[in-house]
Amino acid sequence: MRHEMLNTNGFRRGGALACVLLAALAGCKQPDGATSQNGGAAGGTAAGGGTSTGGAATADIGKAAPYKGDNILLGEYGALTGSTASFGNSTHNGIQMAIDEANKAGGVLGKQIALQSEDDAGKPEEAATAVKKLINSNNVLAILGEVASSRSLAAAPICQKAGVPMLTPSSTNPEVTKVGDYIFRTCFIDPFQGRVLAEFARNNLKAQTVAVLTDSKQDYSTALSKFFQKEYKNLGGKVVAEEFYVTDDKDFRAQLTNIKGKNPDVIFIPGYYTDAGNIAIQVRSLGMNQPLLGGDGWDSPALMQIGKKAVQGTYFSTHYSADSPDPKVVKFVTAYRKAFKATPDSNGAVAYDAARLMIDAIKRAGSTDRAKIRDALASTKNFAGVTGNITIGPDRNAVKPIVVLQVKGDKLAVAAAIKAG
Numbered sequence: 001m002r003h004e005m006l007n008t009n010g011f012r013r014g015g016a017l018a019c020v021l022l023a024a025l026a027g028c029k030q031p032d033g034a035t036s037q038n039g040g041a042a043g044g045t046a047a048g049g050g051t052s053t054g055g056a057a058t059a060d061i062g063k064a065a066p067y068k069g070d071n072i073l074l075g076e077y078g079a080l081t082g083s084t085a086s087f088g089n090s091t092h093n094g095i096q097m098a099i100d101e102a103n104k105a106g107g108v109l110g111k112q113i114a115l116q117s118e119d120d121a122g123k124p125e126e127a128a129t130a131v132k133k134l135i136n137s138n139n140v141l142a143i144l145g146e147v148a149s150s151r152s153l154a155a156a157p158i159c160q161k162a163g164v165p166m167l168t169p170s171s172t173n174p175e176v177t178k179v180g181d182y183i184f185r186t187c188f189i190d191p192f193q194g195r196v197l198a199e200f201a202r203n204n205l206k207a208q209t210v211a212v213l214t215d216s217k218q219d220y221s222t223a224l225s226k227f228f229q230k231e232y233k234n235l236g237g238k239v240v241a242e243e244f245y246v247t248d249d250k251d252f253r254a255q256l257t258n259i260k261g262k263n264p265d266v267i268f269i270p271g272y273y274t275d276a277g278n279i280a281i282q283v284r285s286l287g288m289n290q291p292l293l294g295g296d297g298w299d300s301p302a303l304m305q306i307g308k309k310a311v312q313g314t315y316f317s318t319h320y321s322a323d324s325p326d327p328k329v330v331k332f333v334t335a336y337r338k339a340f341k342a343t344p345d346s347n348g349a350v351a352y353d354a355a356r357l358m359i360d361a362i363k364r365a366g367s368t369d370r371a372k373i374r375d376a377l378a379s380t381k382n383f384a385g386v387t388g389n390i391t392i393g394p395d396r397n398a399v400k401p402i403v404v405l406q407v408k409g410d411k412l413a414v415a416a417a418i419k420a421g
């Protein structure tokens with residue numbers, strides 16, 4: 001069985017980027033004298049993997065002021081600009097759609113829901129600044145974001161220390177939710193994604209050897225690379241080359257020439273779509289015809305716009321297929337296309353799920369007490385999302401299915417569908 005999904009609308013910038021700042025909330029400062037944080041790991045203790053989010057980054061963070069809004073104000077931070085802008089824009093669309101639907105149905109706790117969006121330009125430091133603003137100036141009730149793990153890792157210690165629930169739709173690095181008990185996610189994690197990709201390379205692509213080209217600047221890339229390689233070796237495969245680049249690099253020929261010398265069966269590129277598209281072009285221009293493989297970081301219509309012919313036939317794992325016959329997915333994709341004139345990529349879908357889950361948790365909490373919302377998120381069971389059912393485990397992660405898609409013309413075909421595990 002193969003589903004093909006139309007993806008012809010291409011990359012669409014954020015559409016109506018509704019930044020709603022309620023006048024009543026503006027300038028709402030946190031109280032003097034920070035009280036101790038609520039339970040869980042202290043801010044800055046666990047954000048491993050090369051980010052600059054130590055204790056110093058949270059030294060000035062106090063507990064958030066109690067929620068005072070007349071509406072329910074949610075905060076969102078993401079890359080609305082920069083080389084991963086499609087992450088932020090798709091995420092914003094998904095969140096906005098969930099909020100619009102909820103508001104039409106009467107809102108939550110008898111109040112309408114509003115959204116304050118902050119652009120972090122794809123930079124961890126700006127992600128930290130953005131959540132500080134959302135908490136201290138806007139007094140948001142809870143926070144949605146980020147997509148990229150390094151940005152979530154930079155912001156999570158601040159949310160944790162302030163006692164503001166943070167729900168990342170799609171950051172897959174395992175360290176993110178380890179930051180503390182206010183930090184949740186609605187997606188699978190990279191040990192699972194790495195295993196699925198290793199199995200796909202070994203069993204589906206029958207690769208005896210792989211080369212890996214990792215983005216050393218992204219916690220997502222370095223960890224996914226590590227999990228993939230471990231599993232691939234366990235499966236009897238050989239990693240014949242390991243090369244590195246840095247986000248937004250333009251010239252990959254030195255690394256690719258080394259890889260070419262090893263003639264691997266497959267090249268695995270655990271990075272984000274702009275770099276992956278550019279790498280694919282240089283791979284092909286060096287005369288290498290191997291299958292290319294990526295993770296969810298490739299999931300953007302911009303991959304095809306950048307890589308064009310060079311990404312034809314490539315594979316990547318991700319959170320859902322817009323072409324699924326599941327009635328929930330069909331309904332979501334139809335409504336999203338109508339609203340945004342684009343087919344939702346995984347970020348659109350998983351952000352829609354995350355926003356719906358956050359609203360549901362506020363409803364179940366029955367209160368704007370953030371500790372109660374935290375508890376409601378933690379006790380989520382079988383929440384029906386378009387990217388799969390969401391049950392939040394004791395580690396505050398969700399266990400979800402994975403699909404592997406293949407670029408075919410302007411379509412994305414399902415090459416493999418793997419159950420949650």
Ligand code: PHE
Nearest residue numbers: 148149170171172220296297
């Ligand atoms: N999982 C990626 C990360 O943790 C982010 C991502 C999710 C990118 C979904 C694209 C689609 O960095």
